[in-house]
Amino acid sequence: MTTNATPILTLRGIRKSYGPIEVLHGIDLDIHAGEVVALLGENGAGKSTLSNVISGTVRPSAGVMTWQGKTYAPSAPREAIDAGVGMIHQELLLLPHLSIAENIFLGRYPKKGGRIDRRTMADEAAKGLARLGLDVSPNRLVAGLSTANQQLIEIAKALTLNAKLLILDEPTAALGGEETLKLFEQITRLREQGVGIIYISHRLEEIRRITDRIVVMRDGDKVQEFDRADVPVRSIVEAMVGRSLERMFPALPVPGEETVLEIRNLKSGLGHFEGINFKVRKGEILGIAGLVGAGRTELVRAIAGADPIAAGQVLLNGRDITPKDPRTAIRNGIVLVPEDRKQQGLITGHSIAENIGYANLSSLIRNGFVTRGRINRFAEENIEKFGVKGRGGQNASELSGGNQQKVVIAKWLARNPKVVVLDEPTRGIDVGARSSIYEIIVALAAEGVAVIVVSSDLEEVLGVSNRIMVMAAGRQAGILDREAANDVSVMELATA
Template sequence: MTETPPITATGLSIRNITKSFGPVRVLEGIDLDIRPGECVAVLGENGAGKSTLSAIIAGVIPPSSGEMTWNGAPYAPRSPAEALSHGIGLIHQEMRLLPELSIAENVFVGRLLMKNGRIDRREMNRRAEVQLRRLGLDIPATTKVKALRVAAQQQVEIAKALTLEASLLIFDEPTAALGGEETDRLFEQIDRLKAEGVSSVYISHRLEEIARVADRIAVLRDGALVAVHDTADVPVRQLVEEMVGRSVERLFPDIPAPTGPEVLAVDGLTGAQNDFRDISFSVRAGEIFGIAGIVGAGRTELVRAIAGIDPLAAGTVRLAGEAVTLTSPRDALDAGIVMVPEDRKGQGLLLGMPIADNVAVGNFDLVGNAGWVRPSQTRAFGAQAIDSMGVKGTPEQLVGRLSGGNQQKVIIAKWLARSPRLVIMDEPTRGVDVGARAQIYEAIAELAQAGMAVIVVSSDLDEVIGLSHRVMVLSRGESRGILERGEATHVAIMERATT
């Protein structure tokens, strides 16, 4: 029997913490210390208990049993506000911003700065902009959040936490929507906080980040703490095997070279907002074409235009050699183009509806007969989609209660039901654990093997390199070249992405 370590006098000590929701136990006897000025990475698959542990520390939910101390004194927060009063704050994985309010108002919501009985908007704007600039976001704090892209919204969420002047910050997937440059700025900020004695708990599915930001690593599996490493210099393969409880031979599947005809050809594409300019490339049947570049390079804007979501100012799109005009997503669907968006919760799913209904929406022409759709048909259609992608759920289950990986599988299954010619995936594994990520990679490879053309946009260089036959690199809205599989290295991509 492992002896429980003594409670530390400073920092956060967690002892024998358990948590059950009804008959389901999601945390089992967790012992962990977070010392002043250190960053502890907490790793694990979706459902391993990472977010539950974070929620307990941050006062969102109470533990079922166990105890915590903070700087030697008993610590049992009954609310996030009480945790904040102790100097402990949580940066949520899912952004909780108010779109109609400004950046500054979101940063200081619930704790507005006052002067002479009035809200001091000038000081709020000033303080918010200081934190935004530290994170590399140089925009006015008066800008409404709804006008920001996903990456910029994530930076606002981080800036919000940094203004708390907390002693311990919990980062839950903070870089899920960020590119390399934004991630580096966040790490620099975490380094500054560590030098000031601020502790942090860092949760991420991007294992390559861990050695850069963490001092120690804790690994959870099925609610139990299975490993604690006193260094972050741990091989990724070892961490993966600890997380999933089995040997992982390969994360990326073998992908044969494409032999099919050209499916998509774009020439001189320029966006109506000038987000991208004079872009030309082609994709063959059976090919996975990667698009890389830092956030703001125009990657998402480009594929949204190809999918008929955003307008074009110039250029032509050809499918199987024939020019097409795509002025709406419906046009793209009818032409055989489908897109899995980067923001699956905001743009890809109806979280309050069952899996079957989510799969049916947009596919009613396939589900019903003569314009009529019966519930039994929807359930059967959903069941078939669930089976095709290995979704862990039932047709009646609310999609909002699925893990991130299973939600992503639902979107993919929804569009594959249309047997498309071109599948566009924007950040296909954002916020997805390593086990589900490998399954999604297998699914992408199977699409190519079935003769579909696939475009993958990703901020994860390992992902875009491991999956793609060719990689186009964008920088500041322009193409910096297309690299063949053997040429697409981290160095070659970043050299082009940063020019």
């Protein structure tokens, strides 16, 4: 770590209120050139709000900031970017109808002769993509790209800003191990070039690996600061949650002998995978691991009827129910909690009660009608059951990521499914919320449900699975029993 004595960014007494509710309570913070500072805290701690203040998305209610020794008060993200401050948001902000290059240079297109210089734009975008190992044409549309690839494009977009300060909000949430390493390489280079970086993540092991010091927030306050990153995970977590808590996985129940779900020689109708064969027993949790692009998400989407199947069978309790659409899968008892909860799992502009009710209308209708009161009562039961911190009438958009995920889980589990598939179930979720979601997953298995968990977090997939199927380049590389599965054995198969 090489830092200058004078900070490039200072915050003093930063407050932010929404009406009578104050969400930031007088935050002081210094960021130096050439250092990576971890900004940690549970969902709702104020991390994103503080980042949005720095990046010009949100204006503070009180307090002052300086940037490179001068007063700094951006009224819009453009002003922050022009000053040299860039941010990669946790929620993807790409425009699907534009090309990758157009998204990367949106609002700052290179010009030549008064016109957009598309060749230069494509060349520069290609360089940014290559730095992150993304082999895709900069001229293709963003529409249809995986969440992981879209995240890499967001990162490439930030890298082309030539910023002096970068704020990375959960940059690896959708990335696998190989992509994460490439990002770390870029962060190291930027640090050597004197760029200051604010790094927000719930993956505590990568915090210890890539950052220089740690700032912890809780309930809108800066509660602790560690002058180094190699502190015990327990100490970090206790500062985040204000109580003693370690990231631990519940004990797994012993699966039954009965096969609930069987996949026979399944082949993607979109060319993403082929030759997939596995079984999931009653009360078993099958983890699916692999690098980004291995075909994991595409496989579970096909099993849930969301993507077409070219060949093979999906059997439920020995009966062929190979789904042609999600409705077929749902009616037969297969439900999917998708990796992108905001785009695919929720209608964020609608209430919690409505979101839960939409997936369960068939059980709520009486004589051809469904009343709002019936939906609200049903929703409240499930809000309490799954520990959602919110009211039925509250919009889903107002919830933290962890509580949004609990709503998605609640709406499907209320149907009493036979098979539950969870794709990246804790993406972008804090330690406390992760623990409760792990408990929900294990409780499902204990009730005899067959569970599939797809995760890019190797510790997670190892911690919650009875067995792990590893995928590589669209093929099934192997299935490991819990006793044989570890970081090395999984990565050997994933990179084979």
